[in-house]
Amino acid sequence: MTRLVRVLTTGGTIASLPAPGGVSVGVAGRDLVTGVETDVTADVTVEVREVMLRHSFALTRADVAVIARRVLAELDDPRVSGVVVTHGTDTMEETAYLLDLVHPGERPVVFTGAQRNAAEPDRDGPRNLSDAIRLAADPAARGLGSVIVMAGAVHAARHAVKAHTVALDAFASPGYGAVGQVLGGRVRVVARPVRPPGFALAELGELEPRVDIVPVHLDADGVQMNACAAAGARGLVLEALGTGNPTPGVLRAVRSCVTDGIVVLVTSRCRQGPAVPVYGGGGGADLAAAGAVFAGTLAAPKARILLTAALAADPRPGMVLDRLRPHLSA
Secondary structure, three states: OOEEEEEEEOOOHHHEEEEOOEEEEOOOHHHHHOOOHHHOOOOEEEEEEEOOOOOHHHOOHHHHHHHHHHHHHHHOOOOEEEEEEEOOOOOHHHHHHHHHHHOOOOOOEEEEOOOOOOOOOOOOHHHHHHHHHHHHHOHHHOOOOEEEEEOOEEEEOOOOEEOOOOOOOOEEOOOOOOOEEEEOOEEEEOOOOOOOOOOOHHHHOOOOOOEEEEEOOOOOOOHHHHHHHHOOOOEEEEEEEOOOEOOHHHHHHHHHHHHOOOEEEEEEOOOOOOEOOOOOOOOHHHHHHHOOEEOEOOOHHHHHHHHHHHHHHOOOHHHHHHHHHHHHOO
C-alpha cells in the first residue's frame, strides 16, 4: 500500500542559496524536494506545501502558530501517514516542541533542516529530508509525536536541543539520547518519549502572552526580571544556577514578581539533570517557598513554549499551574 507524506516547507538553511554579501533564502518548496523523492522507497508518495520562506531566527510566535495550524490541517486528511516540516535549525526545537504539545494523534510530525546551504557540494539537506520522509512514512514512528531528524538521529521534541553551531549532527538530547535512527534507508526506533496530555491548538490563539527567559549568573541583581515585568511579561523562565539556585538579587525579584501574579518557572543552565529545589539559605528551596515552580528537565526555551501555551489557554495562575504540572514531571 502506498503511504502518503506531506512535506511543509518554511525556509531556513535547507532552503538557502548563496548570494552576494551572504546567504539568502531562495529555494521554493517544490524545488527543495525535487530529486529527494527518487531516493525514497517506491511505496511512498510525497506531496509538498510551501508555508513560508523564512529563516527560523526571524520567526515570531504567530508564525509558529501558523506552522502548527498547517501541520494539524494536513493531519486532518486520513490518507496522510505523517508530516515532514523543513525548518531552520536555530529555533527548530521550539517549533517542534509546540507541535508535540498540540498534536494528540499517533501519526508522526518530523522536523528537519540543514547546516549547509543548498549550493554546497556536501550539503546535508537532501539526506536529512530523505530520512525525514522515510521516518514519517514508517509505521514504527507512530506514537512518537513530534521529533527532529538530523544526521540520521531521531530526537524527541521535548529533549532535542541544538548542541553545535556548525556540525552536521547539530542536535542532541542531553541526558536522554536519541529515540531512533535512520541508517541506510532503514528506520529503527529504540525508545518512545513520554507525552503528557497537551493543549488544543484552538485555545492557544497566536500565543500572545509574553514570557521572557532570564539567565542567572554570578552576582545577578534581578534588574532583568524587573525590566521584563515592566514590559508586560505574564510569565518568566529563570535559567538558574546548578539545581535551580538564584542569587540574592534574583530571589528578591522573584518574590516581587510572584506577588504581582507573574508565573515563574525555574530551569537550570546546566545541560543535564533536573532543576529541583534542594538548597536553602537563599537557594532553590527559597525560590519554591516564594511560589516559583520548578521545570524538572525542561530546558529554558522549551519551558518558555510550555508556559506561553499554559498562559494562553487560561491566564489564571492556578489554572496555569494545573496545565504545567503533568509536563514538569514527565
